[in-house]
Amino acid sequence: MSKLFIARNAAGEMRFIGEVERGAECGCWCPECGSPLVARQGMANDWHFAHGATQERPECGLAALRLLRRFVIGHLQERTQAAGFTLPAYREEVTLTRSLVHLREEAQWGAEILGDLQWLPEEGEDAPVARARLDSGVDLHVFVQLGDAMPAPVPADSDVARLIFRVRLPPASVYRERRLAVQHLQSAGELVWAHHPDTLGLVRAARERLETRGYRIYSNWLSMVDAKRQALADAAAPAAPLFYGPSSPQGTQAAHRHACAPDHAPNVNFTFYRLNHQEAWLLYLLERVGPSDWRNAQQKFYALAPYPGPFDGWAQALPTAVGLADEALGIVRLTGFLDAVTYLSRRARVTRSHRDPAAFKGL
Structure with missing residues (x-):
């Protein structure tokens, strides 16, 4: 985001470019440097806020992205507090690759939040925005991911569940109004699991089933190979x-x-x-x-x-x-x-x- 599409007014409220008066009458200030802003609402270019007499700075554009992030967190908070809200089912693909076999099975289970989400002050893009306790017996950390930013990898043995609210950055026209931004979050935003510890043992059980199937396939293959070799040997001997x-029938030769x-x-x-x-x-x-x-x-x-x-x-x-x-x-x-x-x-x-x-x- 190289341009300011969101700013704050004198009362500290978040305002979108389509919600204010045109030009210097917008009454908004840069969230990064504090300079007064001008609302550019022309016909040729995307609507945006611009600094009045000062030169535009890259960090001011990043401040708009942080404001958008706070807006997304507020939307997520409203979504999780709405009646009938449930977490998506957790799914994990378990695979087994051995000689002769490549097997897969999906382990899945449901998890619900005990009590309320505890919302946290922002500490950076890699920090959780909320925490809670799940009925599956583990702690939950909630993250927000905007655009194509890649989340930090999660260790496989982590004992903390991780849930991500992921949303792609919308086109510039969406930034004009709060209503359009909310519609975009409702349609494009999704909650996805990044990790959940195997507290119920379902992943372990799936892996054991794959091991059993893999051994059975290997054993059957080995048996077929043995049978073919045995048939060749029997035909030649x-x-x-x-x-x-001690009581072997007479006439049989010693092995x-x-x-x-x-x-x-x-x-x-x-x-x-x-x-x-x-x-x-x-x-x-x-x-x-x-x-x-x-x-x-x-x-x-x-x-x-x-x-x-x-x-x-x-x-x-x-x-x-x-x-x-x-x-x-x-x-x-x-x-x-x-x-x-x-x-x-x-x-x-x-x-x-x-x-x-x-x-x-x-x-």
């Missing part, structure tokens, strides 16, 4: 025995054992996870002793083995939520299969699946 253990995967079940697939240049793991099904078909067993136990062998600190490398180290055997017995897959998938640089662990050499 004799059928694998279904039974093993090949892999020293890098202690106590693995026979004829199973191994999943390889490379976390960094030193740390890599094999995930596999543990052998189940007895005359049961291991592929249909109700209770299955899984393990992680450091690959191609133990590295320094392997027994303490994984959190206890994943599994507990069996140092005598050289494996980590999984506490939860899904927890282990989720933990490793998020951190793995390379993931492969194969029936022969030798296929992972060099990865």
